[in-house]
Structure formats: structure tokens, C-alpha cells
Amino acid sequence: MKLKNKYQKFSKISEQKFREIIRCFALDLTASDTAKMTGISVRSINPIFLKIRHRIAALCEQSSPLSGVVELDESYFGARRIRGKRGRGASGKTIVFGILKRNGVVYTEIVPDASKASLIKVIRGHISADSEINTDGWKAYDGLVDMGYEKHYRVHHGSNEFARGKQHINGIESFWSYAKGRLAKFHGISKEMFYLHLKETEFRFNHRHEDLGKILMKMLRNNPI
Structure with a gap:
């Protein structure tokens, strides 16, 4: 009935x-x-x-392109990543690129790798050119200024630098912590379902x-x- x-x-x-x-x-x-x-x-x-x-x-x-002060970072979901490995070294991992508007919303996208070509494609589609961009020292972010993103600031985690005044990526790193903690309760998510759970996590964070x-x-x- x-x-x-x-x-x-x-x-x-x-x-x-x-x-x-x-x-x-x-x-x-x-x-x-x-x-x-x-x-x-x-x-x-x-x-x-x-x-x-x-x-x-x-x-x-x-979602519309993000502007203002934004933080960029990639994170690796799945089996434990080999320490120090990034990009091609993240075999078997699902790589997610995140863009966070400081004190605002986050946008996530699954990427094939952490190469410059993969990340720049997302950046161009989702960040306004007049934004202030904060990243770590990963080489994929080289050349953002030459592409028209004139306000690009970096912190070099490899040199134990995690903040320089207002330049940091603490916000997006907090989101990664929230996302991994939330997804862990499912005790494993298939690759086919991971996208939906990732977007749900993004949605919950943005409407927290x-x-x-x-x-x-x-x-x-x-x-x-």
C-alpha cells in the first residue's frame, strides 16, 4: 500500500x-x-x-568558486600510507584534494594523484583568482603566482614550520581529522561508495x-x- x-x-x-x-x-x-x-x-x-x-x-x-582566504591540502584515505611518500608513492590510497574557505565551507574532490596537473585543474575550477591561498611546501603548488594567483603563501612542514602569523593550513587539516574520524565508524568503505560518504562528510561540515x-x-x- x-x-x-x-x-x-x-x-x-x-x-x-x-x-x-x-x-x-x-x-x-x-x-x-x-x-x-x-x-x-x-x-x-x-x-x-x-x-x-x-x-x-x-x-x-x-558549490560556487571559493574566494577570500583559502587553505589547500591533499589527504590520503585507505590503507596506511608509507611515511614520507606522496603523489606516486601513495599506492593503493584514495587521494582527496581539499579547499577550505577560512572560517567557512570546504570543497573536496577525489584526484588521481597529487601531481601539479591534477591539483591545478581543481584549483582553476574552484578558487577565484583574487583569493589569498595558503598551502604547505608541496611542489605541486609551484607556479600559482605565475598562473594569476598572486597571493600565495606557504608554510614548510618539512622544516617544522606549521604557521607564520596568519599563514597556515590548520583549518583544512582539522577537516581531514574530522573526516577520517567520522568515516572510521563504517569499518571500511568500498571505493564505489567512498565518493558519496566523502561528500556527505563535506556537507555535514559545511552545515555544522x-x-x-x-x-x-x-x-x-x-x-x-
């Missing part, structure tokens, strides 16, 4: 029960915990969570000071899954 539900098309779940599911998702509960809380089977919860994650990812990809449940309900009212 199909029930009236403004959040889900052709739903067999009541609108009230569906709101409970959304609230559980907003609280970052797993599908198993949500099933226990709502009395709805995990088999029914999983496809709902998957559709919500697809919507969130699509919303994140619509807001009521995520209300945001999700509004999103699904406007465009039911």
Missing part, C-alpha cells in the same frame, strides 16, 4: 515515520541503529540513505552550525526521492 509522503515518491512508509528516518540520518546514525530506533527494516533504510547521499553529493557539486534535519527535510520536500 502506498502512503501519502511528501518526502518520498510511491512510499510505503508513513510521512511521520519517514521524518524519524531523516532525523536519524541527520544525527549520523547508521542504518542498523536507525532500524532499531524506527522499527523499519535495514533493508528499507539502506536505499533511503543511499538516495539521500546521492542528493547531498549533487548539492555539494553545485545548522539544523541538519530541517535542511534535509526542506531539500526532500522540494524534490522528493
Whole structure:
């Protein structure tokens, strides 16, 4: 029997029960915990969570170019990386490039490697030329000034330099810590699902000071899954 539900098309779940599911998702509960809380089977919860994650990812990809003071960094997800290895040495890792607007939002993108060509492609598409860019000393960031990003500041972690006044990348590094801590609770994520979980983490970080449940309900009212 199909029930009236403004959040889900052709739903067999009541609108009230569906709101409970959304609230559980907003609280970052797993599908198993949500099933226990709502009395709805995990088999029914999983496809709902998957559709919500697809919507969130699509919303994140619509983000406008970042401007102002931004921090750039790459991070490596998956099996433990060999200390000191970066770029080609990150075999078996999923490499994520992040751009954080200081005291604001973050944008993440999976990249094939940490080479200059890969990172510059993302930078050009997501950072305004008048931005103040902060990076570490990784060689892929060489030449940003020549490309029109005139305000480029670096801290050299290899020389134990982690901040020089307001020049640092502490914000994006804090995001990496949050992301890895959050994703660890899933005890392993397939490569096929990693993108969706990454974008969900980005979305949660960007709305960390807001009521995520209300945001999700509004999103699904406007465009039911």
C-alpha cells in the first residue's frame, strides 16, 4: 500500500515515520541503529540513505568558486600510507584534494594523484583568482603566482614550520581529522561508495552550525526521492 509522503515518491512508509528516518540520518546514525530506533527494516533504510547521499553529493557539486582566504591540502584515505611518500608513492590510497574557505565551507574532490596537473585543474575550477591561498611546501603548488594567483603563501612542514602569523593550513587539516574520524565508524568503505560518504562528510561540515534535519527535510520536500 502506498502512503501519502511528501518526502518520498510511491512510499510505503508513513510521512511521520519517514521524518524519524531523516532525523536519524541527520544525527549520523547508521542504518542498523536507525532500524532499531524506527522499527523499519535495514533493508528499507539502506536505499533511503543511499538516495539521500546521492542528493547531498549533487548539492555539494553545485558549490560556487571559493574566494577570500583559502587553505589547500591533499589527504590520503585507505590503507596506511608509507611515511614520507606522496603523489606516486601513495599506492593503493584514495587521494582527496581539499579547499577550505577560512572560517567557512570546504570543497573536496577525489584526484588521481597529487601531481601539479591534477591539483591545478581543481584549483582553476574552484578558487577565484583574487583569493589569498595558503598551502604547505608541496611542489605541486609551484607556479600559482605565475598562473594569476598572486597571493600565495606557504608554510614548510618539512622544516617544522606549521604557521607564520596568519599563514597556515590548520583549518583544512582539522577537516581531514574530522573526516577520517567520522568515516572510521563504517569499518571500511568500498571505493564505489567512498565518493558519496566523502561528500556527505563535506556537507555535514559545511552545515555544522545548522539544523541538519530541517535542511534535509526542506531539500526532500522540494524534490522528493
